[in-house]
Amino acid sequence: MAFLECNDVIKLYVEEQSKLQVPALRGIELTANEGELIAIIGPSGSGKSTLLNLIGGIDRPSTGDIILEDDVITKMKDRQLTLYRRHKVGFLYQLPERNLVWNLTAVKNVTLPMKLAGRWSHEQQKQRAQQLLKDVGLERRLNHKPSQLSGGEAQRTGIAVALANDPTIVLADEPTGELDSVTTFKIIEYFKLLNKQHGKTFIVVTHDNRFAKMTDKALRILDGRIVGLHRAVDPTETSSEREEVIFVDEQGTLRIPEDILRQGGIQNHVKIKIQDGVATIVPVRDD
Numbered sequence: 001m002a003f004l005e006c007n008d009v010i011k012l013y014v015e016e017q018s019k020l021q022v023p024a025l026r027g028i029e030l031t032a033n034e035g036e037l038i039a040i041i042g043p044s045g046s047g048k049s050t051l052l053n054l055i056g057g058i059d060r061p062s063t064g065d066i067i068l069e070d071d072v073i074t075k076m077k078d079r080q081l082t083l084y085r086r087h088k089v090g091f092l093y094q095l096p097e098r099n100l101v102w103n104l105t106a107v108k109n110v111t112l113p114m115k116l117a118g119r120w121s122h123e124q125q126k127q128r129a130q131q132l133l134k135d136v137g138l139e140r141r142l143n144h145k146p147s148q149l150s151g152g153e154a155q156r157t158g159i160a161v162a163l164a165n166d167p168t169i170v171l172a173d174e175p176t177g178e179l180d181s182v183t184t185f186k187i188i189e190y191f192k193l194l195n196k197q198h199g200k201t202f203i204v205v206t207h208d209n210r211f212a213k214m215t216d217k218a219l220r221i222l223d224g225r226i227v228g229l230h231r232a233v234d235p236t237e238t239s240s241e242r243e244e245v246i247f248v249d250e251q252g253t254l255r256i257p258e259d260i261l262r263q264g265g266i267q268n269h270v271k272i273k274i275q276d277g278v279a280t281i282v283p284v285r286d287d
């Protein structure tokens, strides 16, 4: 069994006014190994936050199961789910205001979740907080309050907060949405570093296609479904050659993310050439 599994996860919301059902997730199949850094990339409304909230135990799917280690989190009672969220999951959101308490210093922000979980002695909490802030390169900012930090520093403090209770998995929802390119790149480098150093599984959801090239594995989400995968052609090779794998569903449907359509020059038609049992897709230019 994989470390994390989502089996045919469906989430329907009921819109309050119209009472109509909105399908946010339409059958998510996903597996992750321990210690993997996975980006899930998709446009606005594709279901990224919904999926992350289900994996993090903030909400429950309509049907389907989510299993982390041996815990079937979708079958947990509310009380168990609260403990799961507190001890096993670290969250990082787009806005620093959501990750940090504004009138507390960086160190106090990182010790806060440890205090709530009551896991370590006062002295250990302080030491852990200092070490975590050092791990994200903020050893000189320990006593700064969020308003005295740059956007990137505030997000790095948020990463230290997410790791405070030694979670099994870290879930980040659009963590670089507010940041410029250079700072975004730096945050991704920290994810990679901490992912290796702490052996934590990181799942980052984003609309930012640059994550595809910068992470080992990037899943494509579109319209509530995982539709493809961006990865190194041969992970054992040092070559930087990358490929997109697009999944075909039972009806034979391919859903191709917009940026791949653009990159591949695909407009309204493609030609499928079949030769010796091998199919090749060739864009047909409409002009």
Ligand SMILES: Nc1ncnc2c1ncn2[C@@H]1O[C@H](COP(=O)(O)OP(=O)(O)OP(=O)(O)O)[C@@H](O)[C@H]1O
Binding pocket: 013, 014, 015, 022, 023, 024, 042, 043, 044, 045, 046, 047, 048, 049, 050, 051, 207
């Ligand atoms: N509480 C809710 N009630 C009704 N519909 C919802 C609710 N939350 C999300 N949705 C709908 O579910 C779909 C997926 O939403 P979700 O927030 O997961 O997308 P997203 O990929 O995170 O988008 P964004 O990039 O804009 O954050 C959207 O169509 C959205 O309108």
Ligand SMILES: [Mg+2]
Binding pocket: 048, 049, 050, 173
């Ligand atoms: Mg979202």
